[in-house]
Amino acid sequence: xxxxxxxxxxxxxxxxxINLLLCFxxxxxxxxxxxxxxxxxxxxxxxxxxxxxxxxxxxxIIMLSGIYYGAMYGGSTTSILVNVxxxxxxxxxxxxxxxxxxxxxxxxxxxxxxxxxxxxxTLSIVGLMLLAPPLVRIALKFGPxxxxxxxxxxxxxxxxxxxxxxxxxxxxxxxxxxxxxVGQDIFTSKLRYTLxxxxxxxxxxxxxxxxxxxxxxEVMINLETKLKTQDIxxxxxxxxxxxxxxxIVSKWAIARGSIxxxxxxxxxxxxxxxxxxxxxAIEKKVSKHPERFGKGAIEGVAxxxxxxxxxxxxxxxxxxxxxxxxxxxxxxxLGALMIHNIIPGPFLMAKHPDLFWGxxxxxxxxxxxxxxxxxxxxxxxxxxxxxxxxxxxxLILLICLVGVYTLNNSMVExxxxxxxxxxxxxxxxxxxEAAPLILxxxxxxxxEPSLRRSLIMSNGSFTIFFTRPISLAFMIITAILLISPLxxxxxxxxxxxxxxxx
Amino acid sequence: MKKxxxxxxxxxxxxxxxxxxxxxIRLGLGSYDEPGPGFFPFLMSVFLFSFSLILFISSLKKVKxxxxxxxxxxxxxxxxxKRILFVVVSLFMYVFVLNYLGxxxxxxxxxxxxxxxxHPHKWITVFLGAGLTAGLSYAIFELWLKxxxxxxxxxx
Numbered sequence: 227x228x229x230x231x232x233x234x235x236x237x238x239x240x241x242x243x244i245n246l247l248l249c250f251x252x253x254x255x256x257x258x259x260x261x262x263x264x265x266x267x268x269x270x271x272x273x274x275x276x277x278x279x280x281x282x283x284x285x286x287i288i289m290l291s292g293i294y295y296g297a298m299y300g301g302s303t304t305s306i307l308v309n310v311x312x313x314x315x316x317x318x319x320x321x322x323x324x325x326x327x328x329x330x331x332x333x334x335x336x337x338x339x340x341x342x343x344x345x346x347x348t349l350s351i352v353g354l355m356l357l358a359p360p361l362v363r364i365a366l367k368f369g370p371x372x373x374x375x376x377x378x379x380x381x382x383x384x385x386x387x388x389x390x391x392x393x394x395x396x397x398x399x400x401x402x403x404x405x406x407x408v409g410q411d412i413f414t415s416k417l418r419y420t421l422x423x424x425x426x427x428x429x430x431x432x433x434x435x436x437x438x439x440x441x442x443x444e445v446m447i448n449l450e451t452k453l454k455t456q457d458i459x460x461x462x463x464x465x466x467x468x469x470x471x472x473x474i475v476s477k478w479a480i481a482r483g484s485i486x487x488x489x490x491x492x493x494x495x496x497x498x499x500x501x502x503x504x505x506x507a508i509e510k511k512v513s514k515h516p517e518r519f520g521k522g523a524i525e526g527v528a529x530x531x532x533x534x535x536x537x538x539x540x541x542x543x544x545x546x547x548x549x550x551x552x553x554x555x556x557x558x559x560l561g562a563l564m565i566h567n568i569i570p571g572p573f574l575m576a577k578h579p580d581l582f583w584g585x586x587x588x589x590x591x592x593x594x595x596x597x598x599x600x601x602x603x604x605x606x607x608x609x610x611x612x613x614x615x616x617x618x619x620x621l622i623l624l625i626c627l628v629g630v631y632t633l634n635n636s637m638v639e640x641x642x643x644x645x646x647x648x649x650x651x652x653x654x655x656x657x658x659e660a661a662p663l664i665l666x667x668x669x670x671x672x673x674e675p676s677l678r679r680s681l682i683m684s685n686g687s688f689t690i691f692f693t694r695p696i697s698l699a700f701m702i703i704t705a706i707l708l709i710s711p712l713x714x715x716x717x718x719x720x721x722x723x724x725x726x727x728x
Numbered sequence: 729m730k731k732x733x734x735x736x737x738x739x740x741x742x743x744x745x746x747x748x749x750x751x752x753i754r755l756g757l758g759s760y761d762e763p764g765p766g767f768f769p770f771l772m773s774v775f776l777f778s779f780s781l782i783l784f785i786s787s788l789k790k791v792k793x794x795x796x797x798x799x800x801x802x803x804x805x806x807x808x809x810k811r812i813l814f815v816v817v818s819l820f821m822y823v824f825v826l827n828y829l830g831x832x833x834x835x836x837x838x839x840x841x842x843x844x845x846x847h848p849h850k851w852i853t854v855f856l857g858a859g860l861t862a863g864l865s866y867a868i869f870e871l872w873l874k875x876x877x878x879x880x881x882x883x884x
Contacts, residue, residue, distance in 0.1 A: 251845070264786070275785040280874070364729075393779055393782055393783050393786075394783070396775075396779045397741055397776060397779045397780060397783070399774040400772050400773075400775045400779065401741070401744065401776060403768070403770055403772045404744075404748050404772045404773060404776065407768055407769040407772070411755075411765035414765050415766070416755060416756075416765045417750070418755055418765055418766075418769065419748070419751055419769070442819070445815065446812050446815065446816075449808060449811040449812050449815060449846070450805075450808040450811075450812065451804070451805075451808060554786070610857035616843075616847035616849070617843075617849075617857070619842075619846075620838075620839055620842035620843060620846075620857075620861075621861065623815070623819065623842070624835065624838065624839065624861065624865065627819070627822055627823075628831075628835075628865060628869055628875075628877075629839075631826075631875075631877070632869060632877075635825070635876060637823050637827070640822075640823045641820075641823055644816070644819045644820060644823070646817065647816075647819070651812070653804075655733075655802070656733050656734075656736070656737040657733070658737070674768040676769065677763075678763045678768070681760055681761060681762075682761065682762065682763075685761045686760030686761030686762075686763075687758060696733055712793075
């Protein structure tokens with residue numbers, strides 16, 4: 227089937243009334259999540275995850291994906307109006323977006339953010355559509371050693387691109403792998419680390435862990451300080467359409483942001499946050515007037531907002547084609563697919579073309595819905611921002627509790643969620659990232675079997691990872707990644723020595 | 729400051745790694761050509777222990793005084809600690825009483841507690857908020873999504 231045929235099939239699936247409704251619910255909820263600080267896409271997807279078990283897997287993934295890219299749209303609203311990022315990838319938008327609002331240009335800032343997001347989102351979906359099929363053909367040549375090497379590379383990339391300490395990220399990742407080993411061993415059926423608890427024989431579920439780490443822990447962190455309402459931009463917002471001058475200034479920022487975001491989104495550990503920072507840095511670098519940045523430069527809004535939306539499309543590529551999540555949100559989506567008994571990877575396109583092409587096409591539709599939702603509904607989102615956190619957090623906790631209960635009617639899973647809420651709180655306090663833990667928890671169930679199968683295939687020799695060309699390529703990149711900090715450190719010291727000699 | 733919290737956390741991780749390591753050995757490591765059920769957890773726990781040790785040693789080098797554990801600013805103010813503890817206790821209580829009181833009553837009392845104790849609202853807000861939330865969530869999860877929530881002494 228060629229691309230056009232596949233696309234028309236995908237649109238048939240995406241335009242099904244139920245799937246359209248689920249797409250709308252996803253993007254609406256995603257925008258809401260993006261607008262509300264303190265509730266990110268990861269937590270929100272995990273909150274809605276249990277509800278998706280009652281619906282068709284295609285519709286479920288359409289809805290959950292809608293939350294992800296919807297949150298990128300919504301995040302810009304609080305960044306511009308309140309100087310508080312609605313979600314992490316919108317941090318950069320506060321630099322110039324809020325300044326524009328203070329200059330009475332909140333409307334054009336919001337408008338260019340929405341249009342830039344739409345253009346970048348659409349372009350990234352085109353990229354996804356064109357890149358995915360050839361990648362699938364390559365991935366069909368993968369065996370257990372290639373998957374093992376790729377997963378090791380993927381998790382290490384996430385760790386090395388983390389904003390915090392690398393050694394701490396390595397620690398949380400290995401802890402995630404340890405947690406993935408809880409349950410019944412698939413090779414020998416032996417129970418591992420279940421402590422005699424029957425519910426743990428199937429392992430520790432991703433949903434309770436995610437809801438604990440991102441939902442409960444976030445509430446606990448927010449409760450540390452006295453709860454207060456936001457200080458919101460009070461002027462009437464007018465003129466949402468950017469002027470011709472705004473478009474002239476922003477067009478290349480949007481184009482560059484789209485490309486940067488898309489390719490960074492593909493890389494494990496890349497993602498929307500890094501894409502937005504890189505885009506901002508590049509826009510400032512190429513600008514003829516870099517001194518304008520931080521004082522209301524519209525390119526400082528257009529570029530990063532385009533980048534973070536493009537990264538969403540890019541992030542789907544490794545998930546759908548290789549079954550490797552590029553970030554924590556993709557890891558949760560992977561968990562959702564596996565719960566529906568769908569294994570993403572090179573066979574997904576062949577075995578579940580409705581899901582593969584349906585999700586891609588629904589993203590085109592979802593981007594259009596978001597553009598329509600975001601501009602006229604801004605006054606509504608401003609009202610939503612006024613919902614006090616003391617009212618919001620009990621609802622978040624209740625949704626977490628009920629959501630986990632509805633999975634398997636299990637008290638044990640509810641307790642696991644609460645315990646991971648405490649763990650998540652402590653991880654934040656002691657400055658550890660939770661994302662590597664989630665990634666490792668999800669990847670561990672694939673990494674361990676790949677490792678053991680590879681060793682069985684090679685009669686116990688680890689050289690199998692270095693003798694197969696694709697696996698060797700991944701291992702070389704992994705080695706470069708591991709030694710690059712040491713090389714950079716040595717180069718830094720050398721420069722200091724040279725400078726001192728001068 | 730950071731060095732102290734790293735000493736504490738890396739020590740805790742070493743204990744966790746040790747527990748998983750012993751568990752892996754008990755499960756059986758197998759051989760390289762036929763790895764046992766304990767092979768992967770043993771390998772990961774060795775990595776975790778090694779990383780924790782690296783962090784511990786690097787933190788130890790920078791510590792001047794070991795008698796100061798954490799500064800008072802690391803933990804939140806006492807009101808914040810109280811709010812967090814109340815929330816954690818209320819979450820556990822929710823789980824333990826859910827099967828006895830049923831979903832609606834448990835949810836009502838849970839919301840009542842959070843809306844009144846954690847951040848006090850007016851009584852009318854508390855009663856209305858708790859009642860509406862319990863009712864709406866029952867309607868959504870039980871009646872619409874057929875989630876089969878626990879039934880209490882009142883029949884719902």
